[in-house]
Amino acid sequence: MALRTTTASLAVLTLADARFPGGGHAHSGGLEEAVHRGAVSDPRQLREFLHGRLHGAGAQAAVFAAAAAHAAARRVHPHHWSRLDAEFDARTPSPAQRAASRAQGRGTFRAGRAAWPSEVLDELLTITGSPHHPVVVGVLLGAGASGTPVEAAFVTAYLSVSGPASAAVRLLGLDPFAANAAVAALEHEAEGVAEAAARSAGESPEDLPGTSAPALDLLAQEHQRHHREEVRLFAS
Amino acid sequence: MRSAASLTVELDGTGGSVVRGLRSAAPLTLVPRRRGTGAPGPAVVHLVGSATSPLGGDDLALRVRVEAGARLLLRGIAAALALPGHRPGGSRSSISIDVEEGGTVEYLPEPTVITARAEHRAELVVRLARSARACCRETLVLGRSGESPGGLVTSTSLEREGEPLLRHTFEPGGERLRASHGHLGGARVLANEVVAWGRDPELPRSEPDWALLPLAGGGSLTTVLAPDAVTARRRLAEARAVHPAVEELTPADGPW
Numbered sequence: 227m228a229l230r231t232t233t234a235s236l237a238v239l240t241l242a243d244a245r246f247p248g249g250g251h252a253h254s255g256g257l258e259e260a261v262h263r264g265a266v267s268d269p270r271q272l273r274e275f276l277h278g279r280l281h282g283a284g285a286q287a288a289v290f291a292a293a294a295a296h297a298a299a300r301r302v303h304p305h306h307w308s309r310l311d312a313e314f315d316a317r318t319p320s321p322a323q324r325a326a327s328r329a330q331g332r333g334t335f336r337a338g339r340a341a342w343p344s345e346v347l348d349e350l351l352t353i354t355g356s357p358h359h360p361v362v363v364g365v366l367l368g369a370g371a372s373g374t375p376v377e378a379a380f381v382t383a384y385l386s387v388s389g390p391a392s393a394a395v396r397l398l399g400l401d402p403f404a405a406n407a408a409v410a411a412l413e414h415e416a417e418g419v420a421e422a423a424a425r426s427a428g429e430s431p432e433d434l435p436g437t438s439a440p441a442l443d444l445l446a447q448e449h450q451r452h453h454r455e456e457v458r459l460f461a462s
Numbered sequence: 463m464r465s466a467a468s469l470t471v472e473l474d475g476t477g478g479s480v481v482r483g484l485r486s487a488a489p490l491t492l493v494p495r496r497r498g499t500g501a502p503g504p505a506v507v508h509l510v511g512s513a514t515s516p517l518g519g520d521d522l523a524l525r526v527r528v529e530a531g532a533r534l535l536l537r538g539i540a541a542a543l544a545l546p547g548h549r550p551g552g553s554r555s556s557i558s559i560d561v562e563e564g565g566t567v568e569y570l571p572e573p574t575v576i577t578a579r580a581e582h583r584a585e586l587v588v589r590l591a592r593s594a595r596a597c598c599r600e601t602l603v604l605g606r607s608g609e610s611p612g613g614l615v616t617s618t619s620l621e622r623e624g625e626p627l628l629r630h631t632f633e634p635g636g637e638r639l640r641a642s643h644g645h646l647g648g649a650r651v652l653a654n655e656v657v658a659w660g661r662d663p664e665l666p667r668s669e670p671d672w673a674l675l676p677l678a679g680g681g682s683l684t685t686v687l688a689p690d691a692v693t694a695r696r697r698l699a700e701a702r703a704v705h706p707a708v709e710e711l712t713p714a715d716g717p718w
Contacts (some may be wrong), residue, residue: 255644256644265647271643272643274638274641274643274644275642277639277642278642278643278646279642281635282644283644312625312679315626315679315684316627317629317631317675318627318678319630320666321675321676322666322676324678402619432629435631436631437631440645440647440652440685441643441649441687443673443675444647444670444673444685447668448668450667461521
């Protein structure tokens with residue numbers, strides 16, 4: 227095995243890069259609706275929004291990314307993928323958030339398959355039809371790119387806040403330096419979320435921890451409703 | 463205080479539902495409503511907190527079984543107050559409900575108020591047979607007026623034939639998290655109602671402070687954020703009014 231001298235693999239950097247062509251730029255993670263309501267309008271409020279998003283939606287996504295990376299590395303029975311899929315669905319009561327997760331899963335699957343193909347990835351698609359985003363990230367790293375559960379969790383936790391932060395620049399005309407600083411301020415918390423997710427990675431799908439964020443569920447549904455009625459910049 | 467209560471409801475042969483087995487265990491007291499034998503309709507049982515509960519150190523468990531074709535309405539009569547106790551460790555209450563084919567359970571407790579320094583854990587597990595139905599409500603009041611709540615973890619798990627419909631875990635967290643619009647949006651009251659009735663709303667419905675959400679595996683969840691319990695109850699009623707099974711659900715506002 228080659229010695230790795232850097233702390234993050236190229237696969238991890240690529241998946242976390244805003245230029246990764248997985249379609250993540252189309253989603254604001256509820257921020258557009260929060261801005262529309264006047265709940266987020268400055269860098270401080272953005273930081274608080276991201277803090278909440280990381281600990282709810284971000285933590286749950288990290289848990290499933292870590293579990294998927296763990297499962298992909300140990301070559302689970304294909305049925306495992308449908309159980310993970312159903313358990314993620316059961317922890318995501320908002321149809322708008324389920325749809326956003328599957329849409330980003332599809333985009334990440336297409337871009338990721340060209341870079342890190344694996345039998346497990348194809349199996350995941352065959353079983354679920356349209357896999358959830360954190361599960362795709364976990365399988366890409368766990369099967370194709372020899373990443374670890376904690377790396378998969380960390381990438382997913384980061385994406386749960388980096389997307390909304392860059393959306394804030396477009397929605398509010400916010401200073402890009404301030405938006406970037408709001409993400410950077412979450413370093414220790416994002417690490418904590420990823421480490422906690424990695425600890426549960428080997429658990430059976432039904433026992434994986436979930437975290438609901440009711441305010442985000444309401445924002446997601448209202449965004450979807452308004453999206454049909456008026457022009458919105460983001461799909462979610 | 464450790465206590466384990468249990469309740470079994472069955473059909474009585476004339477179409478009515480009756481309580482067959484009932485074991486109260488303080489502070490969980492189960493009080494069946496008296497009615498004439500052979501009367502149709504659900505068995506109605508009131509869940510009465512007979513001592514101040516839940517207190518730190520309490521471990522309260524209730525097991526409920528609804529047999530084939532029977533119908534149970536289990537309701538609370540007063541708000542529960544989660545308080546710290548004299549002994550170390552938090553309080554825990556767990557309710558598990560199994561519903562057999564054709565059976566129905568409606569669990570409509572009053573709000574739980576999480577006081578400062580409480581450490582409370584609440585679990586509800588509902589397992590449904592293929593044709594069983596359920597409606598379960600939860601109202602959480604985070605602190606009395608002007609009070610910050612203590613610790614809380616609440617989880618609801620609903621399964622049909624072993625398949626997960628809902629796994630809902632909520633932890634309000636500290637003041638910063640509660641205030642975040644990406645988490646709880648500063649609401650003091652969170653209310654949920656999960657309905658698995660065979661007929662589900664085809665589309666979600668939403669307003670700024672409530673949403674009726676069709677679940678992926680069947681059933682629906684109503685989520686409400688409100689400044690107080692009275693408003694939360696009103697929003698739950700608004701969401702119910704657009705649920706296709708509304709006519710068959712027992713009205714949540716009595717008469718008791």
